[in-house]
Amino acid sequence: xxxxxxxxxxxxxxxxxxxxxxxxxxxxxxxxxxxxxxxxxxxxxxxxxxxxxxxxxxxxxxxxxxxxxxxxxxxxxxxxxxxxxxxxxxxxxxxxxxxxxxxxxxxxxxx
Amino acid sequence: xxxxxxxxxxxxxxxxxxxxxxxxxxxxxxxxxxxxxxxxxxxxxxxxxxxxxxxxxxxxxxxxxxxxxxxxxxxxxxxxxxxxxxxxxxxxxxxxxxxxxxxxxxxxxxxxxxx
Numbered sequence: 430x431x432x433x434x435x436x437x438x439x440x441x442x443x444x445x446x447x448x449x450x451x452x453x454x455x456x457x458x459x460x461x462x463x464x465x466x467x468x469x470x471x472x473x474x475x476x477x478x479x480x481x482x483x484x485x486x487x488x489x490x491x492x493x494x495x496x497x498x499x500x501x502x503x504x505x506x507x508x509x510x511x512x513x514x515x516x517x518x519x520x521x522x523x524x525x526x527x528x529x530x531x532x533x534x535x536x537x538x539x540x
Numbered sequence: 541x542x543x544x545x546x547x548x549x550x551x552x553x554x555x556x557x558x559x560x561x562x563x564x565x566x567x568x569x570x571x572x573x574x575x576x577x578x579x580x581x582x583x584x585x586x587x588x589x590x591x592x593x594x595x596x597x598x599x600x601x602x603x604x605x606x607x608x609x610x611x612x613x614x615x616x617x618x619x620x621x622x623x624x625x626x627x628x629x630x631x632x633x634x635x636x637x638x639x640x641x642x643x644x645x646x647x648x649x650x651x652x653x654x655x
Contacts, residue, residue: 461641472630472646473583516582520641529599530575530583 433517438535447504449534451517454498462493462500465516465530473516473530477502504536512538542567546631546647554655559618561650563631570636572614573644574598574606576627583630589614590636621654628652 434452441447453462461480465473477484479491479500490503504511514533544565553559565572574586585598587606595606603625605617618625628651632644 463641463643470649472632472649473644474646475643478641478643518641529585532580532582 433519433531435515435517435531435534437532438537440537440539441507442539443508444506447507447511447536447538449502449504449515449517449536450499451502451519452499453517453519456497456519457521459521460519461521462491462497463518463520464489464491464502465518467514467516467533469513476515507536507538509538509540512536544631544633544645544647546629546650548650549648550651550653552653552655553621555621555623557621559621559652559654561616561618561629561631561652563614563616563647564612565631565633565645565647566612567633567635567645568611569633569645570611571634571642571644572608573632573634574604574614574616575630575632576600576625577630577649578627586616586629587614618652623654626652626654 463478464476466476467473477489477491479493481493484491492501514535516530516533547562570591573588575583577583584600586604587598589595589608592608606614608614628649630649631647634642634644
């Protein structure tokens with residue numbers, strides 16, 4: 430089971446780029462890295478998933494170094510509406526029973 | 541559009557009562573999950589199911605049960621509600637198959653208070 434470690438909280442201002450790093454030293458060969466976003470009073474929402482190198486979609490980018498022991502979620506030009514909790518998960522389809530969301534990173538974006 | 545719904549959205553009950561929280565999805569997903577979310581603990585997995593008649597225990601399954609009689613529904617039952625089960629409960633579903641951890645689609649949550 431790959432345990433993840435991410436900062437408890439981060440602060441930013443509108444228009445800035447935000448990078449949230451997740452450490453997963455024990456990641457297994459078959460594990461994927463997935464990030465979710467959760468707004469207050471809502472369920473988590475999938476943001477992005479990757480296995481190696483870089484993945485980009487309309488919302489974020491995910492950078493994964495060659496050793497895959499960490500990953501960085503990058504949010505370009507954040508706005509107030511990006512204030513949320515961000516969770517990093519590591520695992521594959523065989524590990525639902527051990528996948529945990531942890532406490533996530535609370536990102537606060539200020540004007 | 542496909543969706544996942546939970547009912548009720550808010551529930552207040554008394555200690556010792558049996559409570560059932562409903563979860564219904566129209567994604568036709570095989571996998572369904574129940575989580576609870578408490579301050580300071582993030583989301584913790586209660587039970588999950590990979591298909592009809594299949595149920596599995598998660599990290600915090602004591603005091604909870606589920607049954608899967610069809611693809612669309614996974615009701616969560618608290619056999620004898622306890623104050624420690626006051627929490628926000630989220631249901632989720634995902635596709636099966638493939639090698640990656642499949643994206644989970646979450647419901648809006650049920651806030652349960654046990655007095």
